[in-house]
Amino acid sequence: xxxxxxxxxxxxxxxxxxxxxxxxxxxxxIAALVRDGDTIALEGFxxxxxxxxxxxxxxxxxxxxxxxxxxPDLIYDQLIGMGCARRLVFSWGxxxxxxxxxxxxxxxxxxxxxxxxxxxxSHAGMANRYAAGASGLPFAVLRGYAGSDLVGETDSIRSIxxxxxxxxxAAVSALNPDVAVIHAQQADASGNVxxxxxxxxxxxxxxxxxxTLVTVEELVERLEPRPGAVVLPAWAIDYVSVVRNGAHxxxxxxxxxxxxxxxxxxxxxxxxxxxxxxxMEANVLAA
Amino acid sequence: MTIAAxxxxxxxxxxxxxxxxxxTAANLAARLHAPELVLVYESGxxxxxxxxxxxxxxxxxxxxxxxxxxxxxxxxxxxxxPGRIDIGFLAGAQLDRFGNINTxxxxxxxxxxxxxxxxxxxxxxxxxxxxxxxxxxxxxxxxFVERVDFVTSVGYGSxxxxxxxHGFIGAGPTMVITDVGILQPAPETRELVLTHLxxxxxxxxxxxxxxxxxxASAELEHTPPPxxxxxxxxxxxxxxxxxxxxxxxx
Numbered sequence: 001x002x003x004x005x006x007x008x009x010x011x012x013x014x015x016x017x018x019x020x021x022x023x024x025x026x027x028x029x030i031a032a033l034v035r036d037g038d039t040i041a042l043e044g045f046x047x048x049x050x051x052x053x054x055x056x057x058x059x060x061x062x063x064x065x066x067x068x069x070x071x072p073d074l075i076y077d078q079l080i081g082m083g084c085a086r087r088l089v090f091s092w093g094x095x096x097x098x099x100x101x102x103x104x105x106x107x108x109x110x111x112x113x114x115x116x117x118x119x120x121x122s123h124a125g126m127a128n129r130y131a132a133g134a135s136g137l138p139f140a141v142l143r144g145y146a147g148s149d150l151v152g153e154t155d156s157i158r159s160i161x162x163x164x165x166x167x168x169x170a171a172v173s174a175l176n177p178d179v180a181v182i183h184a185q186q187a188d189a190s191g192n193v194x195x196x197x198x199x200x201x202x203x204x205x206x207x208x209x210x211x212t213l214v215t216v217e218e219l220v221e222r223l224e225p226r227p228g229a230v231v232l233p234a235w236a237i238d239y240v241s242v243v244r245n246g247a248h249x250x251x252x253x254x255x256x257x258x259x260x261x262x263x264x265x266x267x268x269x270x271x272x273x274x275x276x277x278x279x280m281e282a283n284v285l286a287a
Numbered sequence: 288m289t290i291a292a293x294x295x296x297x298x299x300x301x302x303x304x305x306x307x308x309x310x311t312a313a314n315l316a317a318r319l320h321a322p323e324l325v326l327v328y329e330s331g332x333x334x335x336x337x338x339x340x341x342x343x344x345x346x347x348x349x350x351x352x353x354x355x356x357x358x359x360x361x362x363x364x365x366x367x368x369p370g371r372i373d374i375g376f377l378a379g380a381q382l383d384r385f386g387n388i389n390t391x392x393x394x395x396x397x398x399x400x401x402x403x404x405x406x407x408x409x410x411x412x413x414x415x416x417x418x419x420x421x422x423x424x425x426x427x428x429x430x431f432v433e434r435v436d437f438v439t440s441v442g443y444g445s446x447x448x449x450x451x452x453h454g455f456i457g458a459g460p461t462m463v464i465t466d467v468g469i470l471q472p473a474p475e476t477r478e479l480v481l482t483h484l485x486x487x488x489x490x491x492x493x494x495x496x497x498x499x500x501x502x503a504s505a506e507l508e509h510t511p512p513p514x515x516x517x518x519x520x521x522x523x524x525x526x527x528x529x530x531x532x533x534x535x536x537x
Contacts, residue, residue, distance in 0.1 A: 046345020
């Protein structure tokens with residue numbers, strides 16, 4: 001083996017290659033992968049958000065999680081409101097096209113149900129942090145954050161001087177979550193996965209993480225190539241779970257439509273603590 | 288406001304679009320004078336041509352009608368960062384006289400904010416790297432403030448020369464379109480001055496809606512009233528909206 005560097009890398013950052021993903025039920029996969037105190041990333045940029053997996057994490061009562069996600073929308077609002085989170089690493093926390101995430105705001109503004117530490121970035125910064133994590137690099141470089149007060153609040157934003165031009169650029173530390181969870185349209189029997197439509201940062205999140213779960217709409221005999229699709233080979237994934245409509249109220253292109261009415265309805269459900277808790281009892285905990 | 292924003296979009300421009308008013312304005316412009324307008328949504332849909340107004344930047348209609356759908360890393364690194372986008376739309380909870388925007392927190396303390404806002408999203412890099420930025424916001428003394436509580440995205444920093452010092456490739460906010468009129472940066476100081484009043488709005492009203500001592504341009508004009516075609520096209524577009532958005536549109 002070649003010695004590439006004198007710096008000893010954390011051997012846990014990237015797991016050894018596996019032959020194939022294990023196909024298991026959602027509760028088994030979540031129990032096997034997610035532990036109290038983990039840093040977890042449930043990714044999906046508006047499309048293909050792994051809601052069902054998030055609900056299973058809530059049902060299993062995980063605590064003190066560091067939640068990573070570019071756009072912590074309703075699923076993170078639910079995890080935060082149910083007391084699963086200690087920390088949030090993010091770039092935009094709102095209900096898209098609707099308004100505030102009330103459980104997120106309540107946690108930050110009033111510490112309910114507990115206080116929430118923030119590690120706050122821009123989209124460009126978060127995307128590059130995942131890309132660095134997936135590349136096995138300690139940081140990423142971008143033109144970003146100059147003049148923004150975020151620099152003073154977020155330790156994982158620093159500046160670096162280009163060794164070639166002398167230009168000052170932003171450096172952001174790599175993200176390597178303990179667990180990444182994404183939702184995709186299809187997997188084959190070996191656990192190879194294909195997703196298409198708006199693909200966000202799912203590929204980077206999966207490749208940056210130590211352990212991974214992909215929930216899928218269906219298992220198919222063979223994956224038919226699709227334009228613009230992301231294909232993740234089975235040996236890059238730990239678990240695949242079939243969860244039909246597992247992205248609802250987000251959607252799976254070709255399988256379901258985004259439930260815009262639910263996103264609108266969430267504003268009233270989540271505004272009040274009791275209404276929120278009752279809704280979660282009836283629709284997530286009892287499910 | 289929507290119509291004034293639509294008019295500011297020239298045909299053929301590549302436009303980075305956020306949801307709500309910017310999306311409505313861009314789609315309106317594409318149906319009027321700018322059929323070649325290229326809409327880029329930050330979900331990675333390049334050249335989206337939605338038949339109806341989406342509720343979110345990631346609605347399926349955007350991916351179905353796009354020239355290409357790319358990942359978020361690519362959207363920001365390959366398309367925005369090198370200056371391939373002509374016009375970026377931004378808005379915020381607060382704006383100051385140099386066009387700096389706050390979308391992070393209201394209050395003196397980041398750690399204990401009075402109001403926690405959604406955060407930066409794509410805005411800091413849109414503000415830095417789009418060739419120009421259009422800001423669309425309702426104007427009131429509460430939102431147009433002397434100093435923003437938190438600088439999320441930089442307009443002109445503390446005045447002329449600041450953008451150059453930061454190494455930004457874009458020109459910054461060239462126009463702030465409000466429900467009162469249009470503000471533009473003064474060439475010397477970069478302070479936002481009132482250049483247009485919408486029909487029926489007076490100068491005093493505009494000053495009263497501003498939290499700093501608003502200066503009016505010597506060539507203060509009125510924006511032309513909306514034409515029947517602009518109004519009817521906007522109404523048609525509004526009727527096609529996905530869901531019942533609570534975001535102000537007109």
